[in-house]
Amino acid sequence: MSLNTATTKHLRLPEAAAAAAAAGLSAIGVWRDRVQEVGAEQAARVVADHGLRVSSLCRGGFLTTPDPDGAAAALEDNRLAIREAATLGTRELIMVVGGLPACPAPGAAARPYPSADAGAADPARDLVATRQRVADRIAELAPYAAEHGVRLVLEPLHPMFAADRAVLSTLGQALDLAAPFAPDVVGVVVDTYHVWWDPDLRRQVARAGAEGRIASYQVCDWVLPLAAEPLNSRGHVGDGYVDVATITGWVRDAGYAGDVEVEIFHEAIWADPAEATLATMAERHVRHVLPHL
Numbered sequence: 001m002s003l004n005t006a007t008t009k010h011l012r013l014p015e016a017a018a019a020a021a022a023a024g025l026s027a028i029g030v031w032r033d034r035v036q037e038v039g040a041e042q043a044a045r046v047v048a049d050h051g052l053r054v055s056s057l058c059r060g061g062f063l064t065t066p067d068p069d070g071a072a073a074a075l076e077d078n079r080l081a082i083r084e085a086a087t088l089g090t091r092e093l094i095m096v097v098g099g100l101p102a103c104p105a106p107g108a109a110a111r112p113y114p115s116a117d118a119g120a121a122d123p124a125r126d127l128v129a130t131r132q133r134v135a136d137r138i139a140e141l142a143p144y145a146a147e148h149g150v151r152l153v154l155e156p157l158h159p160m161f162a163a164d165r166a167v168l169s170t171l172g173q174a175l176d177l178a179a180p181f182a183p184d185v186v187g188v189v190v191d192t193y194h195v196w197w198d199p200d201l202r203r204q205v206a207r208a209g210a211e212g213r214i215a216s217y218q219v220c221d222w223v224l225p226l227a228a229e230p231l232n233s234r235g236h237v238g239d240g241y242v243d244v245a246t247i248t249g250w251v252r253d254a255g256y257a258g259d260v261e262v263e264i265f266h267e268a269i270w271a272d273p274a275e276a277t278l279a280t281m282a283e284r285h286v287r288h289v290l291p292h293l
Helices: 013-022 032-038 040-049 068-088 127-147 171-178 201-210 244-253 267-271 274-292
Strands: 002-004 027-031 053-061 092-096 151-154 186-191 214-219 260-262
Touching: 002 013, 002 053, 013 027, 013 032, 013 040, 013 274, 027 032, 027 040, 032 040, 032 053, 032 068, 040 053, 040 068, 053 068, 053 214, 068 092, 068 127, 092 186, 092 214, 127 151, 127 171, 127 186, 151 171, 151 214, 171 186, 171 201, 186 201, 201 214, 201 244, 214 244, 244 274, 260 274
Parallel strands: 002 027, 002 260, 027 053, 053 092, 092 151, 151 186, 186 214, 214 260
Antiparallel strands: none
């Protein structure tokens, strides 16, 4: 089991690493905001000093803008993320690819349609073209990632986030986008929160395993009612509706034997003491995940 630092959102990296080590974990999944507070080299030392390794770095991505200057800035930020991952000693850079250009920021209201050409299609709402831009920019980044020994790990998000966070909504879409590249350069993450609903999930997990592309397995649960910010509706495994046992078995049968990251976004869990959160994580892992690995 690995602690994803999003689960203990209010802890800085030294605190999160100390909590993970005290709980007996051997790995931690790190978000870039916590890395950038101290710098990648110092972050690597903090993790190592606590006897941990980095299971993944989150996140690269947000590659969908049609604006040339914005695209150049996004590509440069992703190159920085690749270098940060290499410095941290992880191969796995999680990629949340970005939503539609009509969305000014995650969770924001859509930009209005252009006033000219009333009734015409709006390129900022063109989902097909936006996905193609993602494919083109992954192709630009892949050689740089390969040079640094880092894998771009595509994360499909639940369709309710297609507008503002990820135009990849299914594992199958992520695998199709990864297909032109070597599996050690572009892979995928299976995140139970985002893919549990997919009627084709079993087949796509098996496909991902056969192609050698499962780079990360992240677990949490889908809890109701949804929060006002739906992203923050992830709960502890066993508290919601996800059949984690079955999905874990599919991931196991696909040949994945890596870390299982617990990544939770929930205001109440963030308010809990880290020790309590990690204790619950461990108990749920032993009860709901470990028997199926």
